[in-house]
Amino acid sequence: MRRVHGGFANRMYRLDTDQGSFAVKELNLVDRRSTYRAEDVLMFERAAFAAGIPMPEPVSASSHTLVHRWVEGQKVPEAPVPAPFAFEIGEILARLHALDVEWPHASIEDPTPRDWPELAERAAATGQPWAEELASHVQTFLAIARFVDTCERPGPVVLTHRDVQPWNLLARDGRPVLLDWELSGMLDLSGELGSTALSLAKGPGFDSIEPTIFRRVLDGYVAEGGTLPPAGPSWFVYMIGGWLGHTRWNILRCLAGAEASTGPDLALSHESARAGIRGLPDMFGRLPELEALLG
Template sequence: MNLPHLGAPIGPMIRVHGGFANRMYRLDTDQGSFAVKELNLVDRRWTYRLEDVFRFERAAFAAGIPMPEPISASHHALVHRWVEGEKVPEAPVSAAYAFEIGAILARIHALDVEWTHVSIEEPASRDWPELAERAAATGQPWADELAFHVETFLAIAHFVDACERPGPVVLTHKDIQPWNLLARHGRPVVLDWELSGMLDLSGELGSTALSLAKGPGFDDIEPTIFRSVLDGYVAAGGALPPSGPSWFVYLIGGWLGHTRWNILRCLAGVEASTGPDLALSHEAARNGVRGLPDLFARLPELETLLL
């Protein structure tokens, strides 16, 4: 990567492991420290709208949203000012942290930013029987579990396509999850904006609130933390959409697509030059094969969080 606009390096660029879609590096120069995200150009699941996203980020940063300063965007790399902070574990956050995330979402949704791209959602894939056969034939470690849950994955795909979204549709981050957050002096910093775009409000609120209210599974959901996100949203001027399964369809659909993408990377059986390492793709595939059926079965239970 050629990054002369960031100044003269004072050391080598250092890989920061753990990215689920792209690869991240830290670069220290005579002009400061930067987070350089090398975009996966090989097998993206979608087209990044980098110019739109960068304009949205600049508006959010100018409005005081707690986030790394956006520096530059190109076809192959996104650059932000490096921010020191503590990683947010996949565990229920504090009520105060959740409340502030809700307020941040309301402020993001109130931004007046032109968004020229209208996304057209593709139907959820129905090739789960074929994927299960390929997984068995290639000896994938999670092949038996995938085969066992094929009918459930087909039911999930149908739910994702059939679930009604009540609106309104808002321009938003779309991926506020623990792994895209830092805690700096106990307060949130929002990272990784490249998925930004238009989204049904209920899907954004449900995905965010649930991710901050639970641990790695779904056995320790904290309803008070879920509600704290919504309370923060309302306190900052946001209005809640109607209750219903639409609050969780975006989370389920996103996880379904992410699981399938990682399964395909595992079936290829080679270490790709971009994107997550093969070991991380295996972890993501295994987590999805085990976790998605559990999440789908708990949908009625999750809806009670909205009452």
């Protein structure tokens, strides 16, 4: 079994056996940001796999380890995807949302943390390389937290993957394969569609958004029988809120000053923290421009 580097939250290994190859994911047990419901996620994955959703076959799941069949494919770069690829992702989401799977957990969100001034002070005191940038954006991060807590979600709420991003996709013969299901759960539909369509329509920043690719995701969703929710900022609040939480989590990992025994490498946490500190204020400032994609 050998480690495959690059995971943003957990650690991945490839296990080659006489019964085939498997992806073995060691879940982060040190500072997990939310409860992982292993049995329920596995049930959802098995239903999706049985329905023909392109994904690795789920083998087993526990509170600390996930096992799937290994799938060969090409990594999807953080760049606008081809139009047929975007369209098929929309179709996949519609099929996924139509599955009849019971999910026994209500979607309960805790208030967004507002400790950004304290984090900036700690970053400066410990000499973090991004401390000055964080200090300059404290008020913006507080405004983002208020937006995440107060933005109205129009519904409906669907059981879904919740993290369809380029780094959770493979391309196999030019078609998508959906990986990394551990964040599955209930989510406002607009948040799922907005996060997915935007992530597939842009490069690393927000200067290269392709509106036609954004729309192709939605076109695929409608073509497969899905109904689009009303336009508004709710389409982007889930992506902003998720990125805010991910940035804060990585900042706390960096402030600890030592690499944890599970989860991402410390160097990757620094990279993720800096990316969020720079990228989130930019995204938040472009909300009107992003909402225009829905028109």
